[in-house]
Amino acid sequence: MHILWLTENYPPRRGGMAQACDRIVSNLRQAGTNIDVVSLNSSGQLIKSVQQQNGRLILAPASDNPGHVLNCLFNYLEDPGGRQQYDCVVAFGGYLPILALPVFKSWLGTRAVTMLRGNDFDLGVFMPQRRAMLADALKASDVTCVLSGDLYKKVAKLYPEAKLQVIANGIDNTGWRCDGSDYQAAAAWRQQHAGDDRLLIGIIGQLKEKKGVTFFLENVVRAGLHDRFRFLLIGDVETQVQEWLDARAEKLAIIQMPFLDRFELLRWYPACDFVALPSHYDGMPNVLLEAGALGIPVIAARTGGINEVLKQSQHALTFWPGNSENCREALWHAAGLKPEERTKTGETLKKHITENFNSACETSRYLELFNSLNPQ
Secondary structure, three states: OEEEEEEOOOOOOOOHHHHHHHHHHHHHHHOOOEEEEEEEEEOOOOOEEEEEOOEEEEEEEOOOOHHHHHHHHHHHHHOOOOOOOOOEEEEEOOHHHHHHHHHHHHHHOOEEEEEOOOHHHHOHHHOHHHHHHHHHHHHHOOEEEEOOHHHHHHHHHHOOOOOEEEOOOOEOOOOOOOOHHHHHHHHHHHHHHOOOOOEEEEEEOOEOHHHOHHHHHHHHHHOOOOOOEEEEEEOOEOHHHHHHHHHOOOOOOEEEEOOOOOOHHHHOHHHOOEEEEOOOOOOOOHHHHHHHHOOOOEEEEOOOOHHHHOOHHHHHHEEOOOOHHHHHHHHHHHHHOOHHHHHHHHHHHHHHHHHHOEHHHHHHHHHHHHHHHOOO
16 A cells, blocks of 8 residues: 655654654654655745655655646656656645645545544634535545544534544553653752643643633633642744733742643642643644543543543533633542542543553554455
């Protein structure tokens, strides 16, 4: 199986989508699948490629002229000097991959898979141009992958002809763990910077309005719990969110850190009593699996894949997205948990993620999918 994989989110780009793309591609390559990844966000003027194990990384410069970018990319792919025969083209979310998929499928004579990620559906369906583009991609796709049953239902109702399959994100349980030095560093930092009896809630990732950061913190204040919690915010902060935080600096106990690589986070996660994911809408955030796999309880909105990962036993710490009363109830519940109850909640979540959301299961599902499109 030889796959052409189109993406706007691939390392060294930061964020959860880039991490997920790298994980899925790497695991499929290790399983023997040949994948040429086209990264549609590189700088420079020329398309170039780097040979990697079981595939190439093709760096394609992006511009404000998508037609020019994609025409030049197709010329590069069809150049007789390096032309490859592909069995399938994949659009891993994003504007350019989804725009290109129906055309490249036809011109290259391949099967096609769309992997809906991020805002492809949540925001795209409410933007006329992107909704039409999305409809074209779903119609052309032999399979469209979604991360949750929630998104499956939404897509199926709007596009009943789409061939949908749910494949959840996974995490490498063997490679994702804290060692003694991580726990020591977390304890030392907490003693120095958060040594009082407040509970520490981590909010980690791309901190923007859709992630519900200001909604969540506003309800902390409204619940009268601003003296009960301290907050550790790690990641890039949207301008309007930062302005909101600055205006409430005296009311809320907030410590901010810049974006950190996921493995750098291993000495910060253990400092947290909880991790919060108050998103208004979301897919299946890596932070959810990362925190849960380390046994850290999660306070979260019941949206997208979050609702599927957090079992019924965890629901006292969850709330309907955007529901202030629900949110405050979850916060009050979190504030009232005894240390041993927090530990038990975290361990239950860890066991659930280890058994049901590991990267081996994720890779197996994708291999099964691609093999079904290319029967021998």
